[in-house]
Amino acid sequence: DRLSNDFQFIDVGRKDPLKRPLRQRKTQFVEIHEQFKPEAAADQAHRCLECGNPYCEWKCPVHNYIPNWLKLVSEGNILEAAELAHQTNTLPEVCGRVCPQDRLCEGACTLNDGFGAVTIGSVEKYITDTAFAMGWRPDLSHVVQTGKKVAIIGAGPAGLGCADVLARAGVKPVVFDRYPEIGGLLTFGIPEFKLEKLVMSRRREIFEGMGIEFRLNTEIGKDVSIDELMADYDAVFMGMGTYTYMKGGFPGEDLPGVYDALDFLVANVNRNLGFEKSADDFIDLKGKRVVVLGGGDTAMDCNRTSIRQGAKSVHCAYRRDEENMPGSRKEVKNAKDEGVKFLFNRQPIAIVGEDRVEGVKVVETRLGEPDARGRRSPEPIPGSEEVLSADAVIIAFGFRPSPADWFEGSKVDIDSQGRVVAAEQARYRFQTSNPKIFAGGDMVRGSDLVVTAIWEGRQAAEGIIEYLEL
Ligand code: FAD
Ligand code: SF4
Secondary structure, eight states: OGGGOTTHHHHSOOOOOOBOOHHHHTTOOSOSBOOOOHHHHHHHHTTOOOOSSOHHHHHSTTOOOHHHHHHHHHTTOHHHHHHHHHHHOSOHHHHHHHSOGGGSTGGGOGGGTTTOOOOHHHHHHHHHHHHHHTTOOOOOTTOOOOSOEEEEEOOSHHHHHHHHHHHHTTOEEEEEOSSSSSOTHHHHTSOTTTSOTHHHHHHHHHHHHTTOEEEOSOOBTTTBOHHHHHHHSSEEEEOOOOOEEOOOOOTTTTSTTEEEHHHHHHHHHHHHHTOOSOGGGOOOOTTOEEEEEOOSHHHHHHHHHHHHHTOSEEEEEOSSOGGGOOSOHHHHHHHHHTTOEEEOSEEEEEEEOSSSOOEEEEEEEEEEEEOTTSOEEEEEOTTOOEEEEOSEEEEOOOEEOOOOTTHHHHTOOBOTTSOBOOOTTSSSTTBOSSTTEEEOTHHHHSSOOHHHHHHHHHHHHHHHHHHTTO
16 A cells, blocks of 8 residues: 555656646646646655655745655645645745746755656645645634734735734734735736636635735825834835836837737736726737747746737747756746747847837857856857847846835835845844835845745744744
């Protein structure tokens, strides 16, 4: 039987949950992976070797108790596994879906040496989805309320991580967001084929059940001032993300038919969720020849959204080679399977067209010597220019921090790149130069990952708890 088999990792290979048929994947905004069946989840979880010093735990940014909950799943103890998963992670079902596991937990699994890593991400998602379906909810009945309350600006993963830890410590979190739904980029950025939106609306109900209050459609600095928050709350946490687009700095970027990645993705989500204010906001790529510029997660999401909208063709041009792409390997593979054509070692130098975009001029590149950070920068090969024909171009070069103008009055220091200064090693974790204000996530790190934003939000909550002397 399974539990007495010490060689499960040899007898049972790594097997990811099934993917939906390509025909459905290419036309519908639904998650591409099906859920594990209980037997398959237990079989896969039992492949874990229970290493004495589990590298996966160290590599996981929130340091999940991975081997422990894998063991519970292999024994069929889903509710206990869910309790344990929530001790370290605010959104395990989200991380299970969107973490680049190949670079994090699964990349560090000992079984990578020839056997195939344990499917850690899919099991994490399975645990949480299954426990919720069984009616499990976090139990906060033992929590003693302290009477303190904290304002949280931003309902993205950083803000939610902070709210979760505070609520469990008896501090009342009130979360403000300018958007009509919680999640930040989880709702208004990452597309449904990676993360269906029901996941976040279910979480909102659970958070509200834990006593977390959301004030949505409320922008700080416009509808409510930072001074009001400072006066009304015992502390403030800022988790406002990064939203200034990086530009290419080449001619033609302002031609009609050239779009910023997030504008395109947000418009698509707004239509799918019924939040669209005007039909003119939607960017429709049906029947168009699309070129996406960039090689990160955002570029992959634009590629795959274009496919689902019915684009005639989708080409993704990236200035380095495949090996050096920043995007998660599994997402690049999914994009390829769904029909995206990759053009590696192509650097855009201009967007061409008379009255609107007609193409992208690119030059071929080769990788030069590694720079001080060990990254090899692409060098153009003279005479290799060509024009890729396009009816629409999406620019996905990433985001820069975007400190609001009200920051000046809040006495929060910002570094030369526009990031809010708040360190894990501060007197109180993630405290800013204004002692009453804490910060975390993309606005502190620069654009990064869901799981690192959750970690910083959770750590900042610990800092706030100490600062409030609770
Ligand atoms: P955000 O998620 O940006 O949340 C910030 C929130 O603050 C927003 O809801 C915003 O409305 C609110 N806000 C800002 N200013 C104000 C204000 N003045 N008043 C009120 N509210 C305000 N990461 C992964 O790990 N895996 C992926 O697959 C992945 N895919 C991605 C795909 C795309 C297209 C993008 C853009 C990012 C992706 N990321 C991915 C990165 C990840 O989404 C971010 O790192 C993460 O969401 C950062 O969390 P955060 O809480 O710091 O900020
Ligand atoms: Fe892996 Fe992310 Fe889950 Fe950590 S949170 S175990 S890195 S999927």
